[in-house]
Amino acid sequence: MSIIATIKDKIANAIDNLYQQKIAIHEIQINETKQEFNGDYTLVTFPLTKILRKKPDEIASELGAYLIKNDSLFVAYEVIKGFLNVTISPNYYFDFLKNNYLNQNLGFAAPNQKKVMIEYSSPNTNKPLHFGHLRNIFLGHSVAAIMKQAGYEIIKANLINDRGIHICKSMIAWQLFANGETPKEANMKGDHFVGRYYVMYNDEFKKQVKQLIEEGRSEEDAAKNAPIFIQAQQLLRQWEAGDQETILLWKRMNEWVYEGFYATYEKMGITFDKFYYESNTYLLGRDFVMKALANGVLFEKEDKSIWIDLQDEGLDQKLLLRGDGTSVYITQDIGTAVLKYNDYKMDTSVYVIGDEQNYHMQVLKLILQKMKEPCADGIYHLSYGMVELPSGRMKSREGTVVDADDMIDEMKAIAQKNTEELGKVQNFSEPQLAELYTQLGLGALKFYLLRVDPKKKMMFNPQESIDFHGFTGPFIQYGHTRICSILKKATIQNFEINQAIEMSLAEKNILKLVEQYPTVVEQAATEMNPSLIGNYVYQLVKQFNSFLVDHSILKAEQEDIMKFRLQLCMICKHIISNSLFLLGIDAPEQM
């Protein structure tokens, strides 16, 4: 049990004994004591005043005195303005460290029999990945790792949006402008190559629209009648009709894109257990829609289009099937949701999708609930904020994007530059150096995107490169290497301490954080929020660095103190490397 839970328990007990009152655990509020006061944890007594009909200070004093007298866990208390600050016995932390410094499972929970699918990345196959996608990918990867460690069975899924008008746009542009050129001939990564034609499509489209408007057409009319748009639509119809030539081109161009994506995923250390392709699933939703229509959940309009009425839920009417019987976006999603459930029967199905689709996901869940599909209640939209540039949102169509591959390369280059300037890895071979640059570059990038609460939108300024100092990935990685360096130089084998030692405030502060690690992981899993891990591990490393300044480890005053500090190093090393792992970041041993 965590120390906070223990304290709550003991206080509930004390209240029962002192005042003959049963109090629910959640009524007891424990905070960490602020730096400027004496103590480790603080009971806020205000909420108890109503129940106990006593003044805050009275409650605090009586409880404090009782705890000190009856429980060796507490060694001191102080009452300030209704707050009861208690000091935890160093022995508690001493024992905690003794029992856990070799525990490689600290922060791991037992399996909880819950199965969770996490869908993330889910790219369109018409353009390369950009910086915004990276937030999605790193988030999904990290949440999967965190939840797995918290005891869930995890399926990592990627739903590839490989069909639709946007793909046809790249296809038509390639047909018109490429002269049969391949990525190899252009010496480009496949996804970038295809993305180039997507941009060409949009340039041409704009040109044509402008011309039509000059000829006197309205803007809306021009957009609908631009020849290249008509051609793209024609390609989509041909694709849906199964036209050989169109399908072949589609397959060919998608292969180019996949090759590029897989290379990027591999570079970033991102993996999936299951791929779904929209080209396989886009027809599945129709049957469910028809079934629901028969059950009276949906209604049909005069033109045979099929709708759901969500006005009772505060939303609008929503189209599910066009009058001509073809699917729309949400029709596909209904089908895919059911398919996923049939494949895995998971308890929860997480969708890592930007908050621009909040409405869409709300509708999707509601529809499935109304259809009484068993997958419905497990649907959870892990909604994250967009990454914005100083100039506003990233939009592929408008070319205002920061490319993912470029970004990774740039981060590696910065890692290399910094490393060379510091000159601390002269013993490394070329491949080792290359690996280190990747670890540090990706570490900086991933941490940068994961340290912010996923729900919140975040700003990225490409003019200011991502830092390697302060609250960053490399700072954490550096903390890890310093510990590794010390442990490598330690000569003793036996870390058993003979006599209890007196620990300093700095040491106790580190142990306080160490003890909280399992709780932090659990909370990050419950909230699906990796930033909690990022913030936590940063605190820990900062405490540790500050401890290192005035505490000698290998030249400690006594052998027992050295052993104690080495134990401290070992447990911190585990937590730091494990925290980084949960964020998808490698922890090098030397940098």
Added chain:
RNA sequence: GGUCCCGUAGUUCAAUGGAUAGAACGAAAGUUUCCUAAACUUUAGAUACAAGUUCGAUUCUUGUCGGGACUACCA
């Protein structure tokens, strides 16, 4: 128009309704004969505005101002 989200130091981010609102970058000053200075230590600097609920509000409610998303028979 309707629905929803967001306004915290110069900048980027923290803060289950709790004490004197924390960090980082940037700015100013300092620390290395000693386990990695990618580090550490100081200093200056913020809750958009106005009411309300509360013992207590950055947090909850309402209004004002400012920003954003969604509201397609696009995906």
